[in-house]
Each structure stands twice: as C-alpha cells, then as structure tokens.
Ligand code: SF4
C-alpha cells in the first residue's frame with residue numbers, strides 16, 4: 001500500500017509539547033493508521049483493532065486501525081505527532097521523571113524511508129510503502 | 136432581559152475542537168469530563184458535517200423536571216444552573232437530557248458517580264459571583280464579568296454563536312439569506328446539485 005503522513009488539528013510537530021497539554025491530549029489518545037474499508041475488509045481488520053504497519057526497510061509500528069473512506073483504496077495515512085513507543089514497546093519508563101507526555105504512541109518516522117531531499121535535507125515523509133497486518 | 140441561547144451552524148463548523156479546548160482551559164475541567172463536545176456525522180464521507188454540542192439551556196428543561204432533589208434553577212437570562220451541594224449524582228438528568236450534557240466525575244473505586252457537572256453558559260453557580268468557591272465548583276462566571284461564553288468567543292469560523300437569542304437568530308437569518316439555502320433546506324444538495 002502507499003503510505004503517507006500528515007497533521008492532526010490537536011497536535012503540533014513531533015507533538016511532545018501538545019501531548020503534554022491535558023486539554024489537547026484528551027482529544028487524541030491513540031496513534032492510528034487510516035485505511036479504507038476495502039483494504040481493511042480484505043485483511044479482516046475492524047475499526048479500533050491494533051495492527052502492525054510494516055515497511056520495506058524492515059521497520060514495524062503497532063498502531064490502532066481507523067477504518068474510513070477519508071483515504072482511498074490502497075492508501076494508508078499516519079499522523080506524525082506521536083512518539084514514545086518503538087516497534088511495539090512502550091518507552092514511558094525512559095523519560096525523566098515528570099517529563100513524559102500524557103499520551104505516547106509510535107512515531108511515523110520509524111516507518112518512513114531513508115529518502116530525503118538533497119537540497120533542503122528534509123526527510124521524505126509523504127510517500128512510502130507499507131503492508132498492514134492484524135496484531 | 137436577554138434570553139441566552141446557543142446556535143451551532145453545521146455549514147460552518149470545521150471540527151477544530153477549539154470550543155472544547157477553550158472550555159476545558161477556562162474552567163479547568165478535569166480529564167474525562169466534557170462540558171462541550173463536537174459530534175461528526177458521515178465522518179470521512181461526502182456530506183460530512185460537524186456540530187458542537189453542550190447543554191442548550193432549554194426553556195422547559197427535562198433535567199429540572201426529573202431531578203429528585205430539585206438542584207436545578209434557571210437564571211433571569213434563561214441559563215440552567217444547578218447546585219453541586221444538593222446534587223446526589225443519581226444520573227437521572229443524564230437520561231432525561233436530549234443532548235447528553237450532564238457529566239459525572241468518578242467518585243469512588245466502584246465507579247460511583249460524583250456531583251454532576253455541565254456547561255454553565257459560563258455563568259458559574261449559586262455561590263457568590265466570581266468567588267473562588269464558585270470557580271472551584273462551577274468554573275469561571277464570565278457573564279458576571281460582562282463577557283460571553285468562551286467557546287463561542289473562541290470559535291474560529293463563528294459556527295458557534297452564544298448570546299441574546301434574538302441577536303443570535305438575526306445573525307443566523309442573515310447568513311441563510313446570503314447563502315440562499317442552508318440547514319433549513321436539507322436536500323437541496325441532492326436535488327439541485329448545490330453543495331449543501
Ligand atoms: S458556555 Fe462556557 S461552560 Fe458552556 S460549553 Fe461554552 S465555554 Fe464551556
């Protein structure tokens with residue numbers, strides 16, 4: 001599937017500050033992947049199931065499936081404001097005491113490729129590939 | 136005296152949740168209690184619409200009718216308020232309310248309900264206006280400060296209107312006239328291929 005990423009209205013950038021704000025964190029408590037009902041049905045995935053998003057370089061992230069027609073068939077979307085989980089492991093205990101945000105989740109960057117723009121050195125965060133499987 | 140009302144224009148709401156966030160911040164509403172929330176229908180599909188919902192401060196309020204301890208009262212401006220000293224957390228008002236407004240913080244380890252909390256139209260409660268006790272129990276009393284509800288003030292698209300019901304109705308009427316159609320004309324999109 002084509003993998004892309006983008007923003008949520010509640011969070012900003014990597015999300016550490018905004019996920020540390022209780023009013024905002026309460027509104028988005030889970031890192032997720034949006035997928036079309038057509039793709040989800042084919043893989044026996046229901047809305048709210050935990051899934052592995054696996055990418056060509058061997059990375060995998062464990063996120064919640066959001067089944068929606070907002071994305072086209074064959075496209076998966078990740079929001080990029082989460083961090084603090086790495087390939088299914090919760091790293092909350094590694095934060096200095098009192099510095100951990102209310103909400104943690106897999107970082108979209110874990111799943112994206114090594115590609116980057118040679119002029120600006122900006123990483124490729126819009127276009128990659130993945131497969132999705134139920135956990 | 137003005138009769139306070141809310142109106143949410145589903146043609147304008149963009150589900151940004153600014154109203155929800157502003158309310159929580161203004162009144163320091165705890166995690167899990169929501170005085171206001173945004174409901175989206177047809178999420179991710181053509182015709183998606185969002186609407187911001189809280190206590191509507193009804194004229195003949197069902198919560199007031201069912202409360203066994205009579206903790207509700209209506210101010211001269213039509214705002215429905217309640218006393219947390221009288222409330223016993225029975226939950227009747229939640230079942231009576233057509234908008235799902237009443238919220239209950241968890242009180243004990245067995246999931247028992249605490250004192251009900253809901254939108255106050257930013258008008259505090261029975262304690263002395265703008266006292267710290269009032270803030271602690273009911274949040275800020277913006278009406279006593281001469282201000283309107285923070286949710287509507289903060290709304291980026293002015294989908295959410297709050298204030299004197301006559302003025303709110305006039306603003307909405309002007310919008311409908313300018314659009315030539317609107318939420319009063321549901322089905323125009325399908326019938327006449329006009330986005331609506
Ligand atoms: S009027 Fe005040 S208490 Fe009610 S939803 Fe708006 S901000 Fe919250």
Ligand code: SF4
Nearest residue numbers: 148149151152154290
């Ligand atoms: S602030 Fe306004 S536009 Fe944003 S969700 Fe609330 S009502 Fe809708």
